[in-house]
Amino acid sequence: MSVQIDKVLVSILQRRLKSITEEMSIALMMTTRSPILCEAKDFVTGLYDPKGKMLEQTENLPILSFSLGPVCEYIVDYFGDEIYPGDVIFHNDVFSMGNQNNDVAAYKPIFFQGALVGWAACKGHQADIGGAVQGGYNPNATEVWQEALRIPPVKVFEKGKLRKDVWDLIFANIRLDIVAEDMRAEIGSCVVGERGLLRVLERYGLESFEAHKNYLFDSTEKMMRAEIRTIPSGVYHGESTCYFDGRTLGSKYNIRVTITVQDDEISFDYTGTDAQTTGFVNGTYTSSASATILTFLQMVNPNMPHNDGMVRPIKITIPKGTILNASYPAATTYGNHLCPNNADAIMRALGPAIPDRVTAEWNELLCSLTTGIDPRKKTPYVDIGFMGLKGGSGAIKGVDGYDHIGMIDASGGVLDQDYEMFEQQTPHLLMKHEYWQDSSGPGQWRGGLGVETEFVIGSDNTKLVTFGDGDIEPARGAHGGMDGTLNKIELEYPDGRKYLCATKDLVENVPNGAVYFQQAGGGGGYGDPYLRPASLVATEVKNGVISLEAATRDYGVVINSETFGIMEEETKKHRSSRSIQGV
Secondary structure (H helix, E strand, O other): OOOOOHHHHHHHHHHHHHHHHHHHHHHHHHHHOOHHOOOOEEEEEEEEEOOOOOOEOOOOOHHHHHHHHHHHHHHHHHHHHOOOOEEEEEEEOOOHOOOOOOEEEEEEEEEEEEEEEEEEEEEEOOOOOOOOOOOOOOOOOOOOHHHHOOOOEEEEOOOEEOOOOHHHHHOOOOOHHHHHHHHHHHHHHHHHHHHHHHHHHHHOOOOHHHHHHHHHHHHHHHHHHHHHOOOOOOOEEEEEEEEEOOOOOOOOOEEEEEEEEEEOOOEEEOOOOOOOOOOOOOOOOOHHHHHHHHHHOOOOOOOOOOOOOHHOOOOEEOOOOOOOOOOOOOOOHHHHHHHHHHHHHHHHHOOOOOOOOOOOOOOOOOOEEEEEEEEOOOEEEEEEHHHHHHOOOOOOOOOOOOOOOOOOOOOOOOOOOHHHHHHOOOEEEEEEEEOOOOOOOOOOOOOOOEEEEEEEEOOOOOEEEEEEOOOOOOOOOOOOOOOOOOEEEEEEOOOOEEEEOEEEEEEEEEOOEEEEEEEOOOOEEEHHHHHHHHHHHHHHHHOOOOOOHHHHHHHHHOEEEOOOOHHHHHHHHHHHHOEEEOO
């Protein structure tokens, strides 16, 4: 007898699944100890069906969340019939569908009435994962073993019993005790997900749940197909550039995508993308495909449920051996950070077709990591400076870009560090962290502001790793909008010597007292800046967002330096000096 579908129940189940993943996220945030997890929330949580298909996710970091499903499917195939109640499986291996070595996942199968009915999973960026450099980022790496400990699918709990030998083998190869503690928190988060899904099944029954789940998947697929049909059918091409592979100065690598829209289906084909590098500036299929999905989702209905039905009409082809899908045993730690370049190629392709839904370009990511021994505690520390890396997003028609939102692959999900906690967790002294005036790309709708960050290094022989892009090509403006600003990281040593860091760099023995300075650029503007209301320009000059000089130079608005009032005649003269191009 078939189950009668209750559409109200479908909606209730979708929201309940979402709330369970949110409960998992809260549990993980409250029980982890590393700042990258408990403060920055560089993790994701999700629920998956018995085959590993996405039920729902909480996407603090979208590029991670769209990598949980493929690994879950791999695990199901890998263990086959040897999956039992009480199992917990760890995984990070980039050559078995992982996205980045530091992003370690925990998976827990969920059984109901003796049958496998689903999976709870979470993945978080760990403070260390072995390899040659503490913290996991090694710009000098040429192969995976120089980057990290590889963890293919492995049971750390089997039938509810800890496999102590496996646990000790893994964590004997990781420098920091905090990683084991954070992975225990991941297991706890999965238990929260397991309990939540079991309560749903106990209330509605397995047969009803499966029927309504399938209906939810099919309904979501219809929603996505309807969104795709709003894009004119055709073939669109986009190309972007990644600068410097960390080994050869002046090196450039092109990402090329052909996007084909045919009625209610869309395909992304990266044939023609440049070959992989000899260093760590490479992506995996999973990290690159995740970047494609999260970028495209910014162009469609944001209220669409995130489950397997959403991705059914999307096809992604990334040839092996390219910079976006490097072949074994390549170094690939940088792979997540190719997302902004990938997003640029996609937006350049689709921008002419759907200009009202594609933003101007976002600031490229430039990040840094400091490691050393905290002299106050005589203990090692690792810190990824989330304050400094968060530039501005691109504007879109009708809306300014977000200020200080960070990388497009996080889409605002990664939070800032708390200033007080930064100084407790590291020996550094924060001197400055503020919006960077004039960093946004001018436009009728301006790009988001970037930030300036400065702190004093507080440990001897500090190691600084930088990884990112955006020091050569700024975020592009769109439809008459102007470009954002470039990224920069600079060290000033106690003797006055300055060192401009490369975007992929490993700086050894940075002394106590050196000053770290970073600028994260703003996003691109959208539309002619001369169409921006003069009153809004005046307000932003008063608030320090735009300088007096930039108001005149970029927006054609002349502001009184004492009253911050608009000088009407001078402004009229400037704005009438050229024809304004509408959007």
